[in-house]
Amino acid sequence: MSAIPVTVLTGFLGAGKTTLLNRLLRDPALAGTAVLVNEFGEIGLDHLLVERLDGDTVLLNAGCLCCTVRGDLVRALRDLTGREIRRVVVETTGLADPAPILQTLMAEPMLAARYRLDGVVTLVDAVAGMATLDAQMEAVKQAAVADRLVLSKADLAAPEAVAALEARLRALNPGAPLLRPNAPAEALLDCGLYDPATKHPDVRRWLDAEAFAGHHHHHHHHDVSRHDARIHSFCLTFDEPLPWDGLATWIDVLTTTRGESVLRLKGILSLEGEERPVAIHGVQGLFHPPVMLERWPDGDDRRSRLVFILRDLDRAVVENGLRAFAESARREREVAG
Numbered sequence: 001m002s003a004i005p006v007t008v009l010t011g012f013l014g015a016g017k018t019t020l021l022n023r024l025l026r027d028p029a030l031a032g033t034a035v036l037v038n039e040f041g042e043i044g045l046d047h048l049l050v051e052r053l054d055g056d057t058v059l060l061n062a063g064c065l066c067c068t069v070r071g072d073l074v075r076a077l078r079d080l081t082g083r084e085i086r087r088v089v090v091e092t093t094g095l096a097d098p099a100p101i102l103q104t105l106m107a108e109p110m111l112a113a114r115y116r117l118d119g120v121v122t123l124v125d126a127v128a129g130m131a132t133l134d135a136q137m138e139a140v141k142q143a144a145v146a147d148r149l150v151l152s153k154a155d156l157a158a159p160e161a162v163a164a165l166e167a168r169l170r171a172l173n174p175g176a177p178l179l180r181p182n183a184p185a186e187a188l189l190d191c192g193l194y195d196p197a198t199k200h201p202d203v204r205r206w207l208d209a210e211a212f213a214g215h216h217h218h219h220h221h222h223d224v225s226r227h228d229a230r231i232h233s234f235c236l237t238f239d240e241p242l243p244w245d246g247l248a249t250w251i252d253v254l255t256t257t258r259g260e261s262v263l264r265l266k267g268i269l270s271l272e273g274e275e276r277p278v279a280i281h282g283v284q285g286l287f288h289p290p291v292m293l294e295r296w297p298d299g300d301d302r303r304s305r306l307v308f309i310l311r312d313l314d315r316a317v318v319e320n321g322l323r324a325f326a327e328s329a330r331r332e333r334e335v336a337g
């Protein structure tokens with residue numbers, strides 16, 4: 001049984017999540033999709049309950065998915081077991097930090113066996129988006145960790161305002177394609193490591209390491225908001241195969257000491273003594289077990305590439321740490337062997 005993809009649909013209050021979802025659900029490509037909707041404050045916080053609406057829509061009530069109803073998310077996904085479900089979309093409340101949701105999906109062993117995180121789709125409202133990003137750190141995080149960014153309400157905004165917001169989003173998250181809500185379902189969903197049609201790894205689409213070339217740290221930009229300045233993303237590339245032991249130790253250290261600062265990490269690795277590539281990804285201090293891929297994708301170069309989205313953590317700390325741990329693992333091996 002192949003794991004069922006779970007897409008997390010997020011975006012600030014009123015950004016158009018429900019509108020987009022309703023359109024997508026009419027698309028035949030989404031037949032067999034179960035939807036978990038998290039509405040904030042519909043029912044008192046004392047009564048956590050999961051209510052089945054029509055068909056396969058489940059409403060997760062009582063509070064924000066990111067904090068109070070993580071247990072409900074697990075239960076709701078567990079309840080779907082045995083049904084003919086091909087895909088799950090979780091619509092978060094506008095206030096949600098997506099990280100704990102992603103962590104729940106990755107960390108719960110029962111869920112990890114049956115479901116796989118496909119990706120995060122973040123809606124940004126072209127009218128209110130700029131001000132929201134200035135005011136709300138959560139909105140910046142939602143945009144920064146997205147695999148797909150969708151700009152809604154561009155029809156209501158001036159072209160210059162749309163262009164400015166697009167430029168800001170590209171700087172914040174160079175790896176995520178920037179789409180409009182009328183984009184085809186396949187472009188919006190299926191952001192995972194595997195091409196859903198061929199089941200082969202599609203690293204380019206998943207990682208889009210090339211998109212980070214030319215994008216640099218924005219701290220020195222005069223007009224960047226303080227929130228944006230705290231979050232930055234980059235891609236590290238390594239020509240030589242990396243020692244897994246050094247890398248694993250470094251990930252452990254980074255996770256333990258600065259987990260909250262690593263908003264997201266995705267990578268494909270060439271490891272010493274291993275022909276096949278390994279994919280790793282993590283969200284705020286939690287790492288998915290590494291996945292060994294069958295082979296390097298056709299035409300893909302065989303360098304290790306690691307994409308980081310960090311908050312309040314300098315690139316140099318991460319890069320120097322990684323190099324130091326890799327170096328010391330190599331040295332230890334030389335001494336031993």
Ligand SMILES: Nc1nc2c(ncn2[C@@H]2O[C@H](COP(=O)(O)OP(=O)(O)OP(=O)(O)O)[C@@H](O)[C@H]2O)c(=O)[nH]1
Nearest residue numbers: 012013014015016017018019020094152153154156
């Ligand atoms: N003109 C225009 N209106 C839109 C667009 N997307 C959404 N809207 C409108 O924006 C309003 C909010 O949309 P919703 O889909 O309810 O937004 P949401 O993100 O689900 O809202 P919350 O669940 O409250 O966070 C509705 O009135 C939609 O009709 C768009 O692309 N263009």
